[in-house]
Amino acid sequence: MPKSSARNFPTIKEVRTFLVEGVGSGGDYHNVKGGHWLIDSKISTPMSQYEPYRKSRTSWGINVLGSFCVEIEGSDGTKGFATGFGGPPACWLVAEHFERFLLGADPRDTNHLFEQMYRASMFYGRKGLPIAVISVIDLAIWDLLGKIRNEPVYKMIGGATRDRLVFYCTGPEPAAAKSMGFCGGKVPLPYGPGEGVEGMKKNIEFLRNHRESVGPDFPLMVDCYMSLNVPYTIELVKACEDLNINWWEECLSPDDSDGFAQIKRAHPTIKFTTGEHEYSRYGFRKLIEGRYLDILQPDVMWVGGMTELLKVAAMASAYDIPVVPHASGPYSYHFVVSQTNSPFQEYLANSPDGKSVLPVFGDLFTNEPIPTKGYLDVSELDRPGFGLELNPAARLLNAAGILSPTPRKALKSCEEQEVKVDGHA
Numbered sequence: 001m002p003k004s005s006a007r008n009f010p011t012i013k014e015v016r017t018f019l020v021e022g023v024g025s026g027g028d029y030h031n032v033k034g035g036h037w038l039i040d041s042k043i044s045t046p047m048s049q050y051e052p053y054r055k056s057r058t059s060w061g062i063n064v065l066g067s068f069c070v071e072i073e074g075s076d077g078t079k080g081f082a083t084g085f086g087g088p089p090a091c092w093l094v095a096e097h098f099e100r101f102l103l104g105a106d107p108r109d110t111n112h113l114f115e116q117m118y119r120a121s122m123f124y125g126r127k128g129l130p131i132a133v134i135s136v137i138d139l140a141i142w143d144l145l146g147k148i149r150n151e152p153v154y155k156m157i158g159g160a161t162r163d164r165l166v167f168y169c170t171g172p173e174p175a176a177a178k179s180m181g182f183c184g185g186k187v188p189l190p191y192g193p194g195e196g197v198e199g200m201k202k203n204i205e206f207l208r209n210h211r212e213s214v215g216p217d218f219p220l221m222v223d224c225y226m227s228l229n230v231p232y233t234i235e236l237v238k239a240c241e242d243l244n245i246n247w248w249e250e251c252l253s254p255d256d257s258d259g260f261a262q263i264k265r266a267h268p269t270i271k272f273t274t275g276e277h278e279y280s281r282y283g284f285r286k287l288i289e290g291r292y293l294d295i296l297q298p299d300v301m302w303v304g305g306m307t308e309l310l311k312v313a314a315m316a317s318a319y320d321i322p323v324v325p326h327a328s329g330p331y332s333y334h335f336v337v338s339q340t341n342s343p344f345q346e347y348l349a350n351s352p353d354g355k356s357v358l359p360v361f362g363d364l365f366t367n368e369p370i371p372t373k374g375y376l377d378v379s380e381l382d383r384p385g386f387g388l389e390l391n392p393a394a395r396l397l398n399a400a401g402i403l404s405p406t407p408r409k410a411l412k413s414c415e416e417q418e419v420k421v422d423g424h425a
Contacts, residue, residue, distance in 0.1 A: 010074035017091035021395035025362035026067025027083035049194030080144025084136035091399035138305025146385030154334040171354030181373035184219030247271035264292035276326040299326040329360035
């Protein structure tokens, strides 16, 4: 019998980037209108030690980068699309640096493409913006693969592990989360160590009031957004022992892994979580091996994309540490439903007052799935790729015409160019 061969698969033909004009649309969660709870409510941040930067998170630049999008077109005309944060610098990195590894490549080679982009940017990357840019590229590749294969991403990474995805809600009013049917509510801590003893008292009162508003048993979590230190965390957690806080999130700087070990030793029966601002499997390795965290919370739009998140999850599963991604809308939904070690998902309240459910990415897509009564049927994800349809009215600006300076082509090698010295080739 003649040997059968696999069908030819499209290669990557073109890579485009777009900026999102205005606010309230795209992958930068914090690029929203003034007055939104995410930016203009009292929230403790690493900048809270400076009085001028306490009132609004935009005062110190939390939305300075803005959203951007990547579109990857296959040689058959199929297009994959994804959004994230990074704005003009992200578009520039794609065009100037990462595109060279993509053009002509087989999009199925996700591990290879990630490794090339990660290693090539290691001298200036490893964490932060460069990895966030790679993440959005990776998500666009997965979207492309799903559309070429005509199947949802979650079916390509292990398939469904349940019929229904359950959510907790992060927002300013846990009581509203409870009334909307979410399985728990997470609230941002308002005061930091720089606001002294009075700030500590106000934090305790704030959390006590929220516990009373939701009753004794509704899961209540606290997001500290990297703003505390070890002594303050230990004292605050001790003072709130009677409030039955389900977990304390991101209490310390992402770089203080030893500090997380200290607070766990001080409070061994209390749950601590982090990971939102950690990058790549290398960043998560020590967090996992230390076994002083109870839940890991990588953001798929920042950690390295779906390709790297799957590696982080595999590492964590060997230690039975749950992985519950930070926000990221449908990108996270596809991941979570495919993982036995991811019991539920975060919904980041995108309405200005945090009391209603709106699409995480605003009006960028026409059909973004959102939880109803705190859950989402997995069948709603049964569309090719991530299943998101770009809004024809989306306020996208093609970055090719506005990058400044215009990205330069890589210099040719000596063998590729004629070098004339003193009239000789």
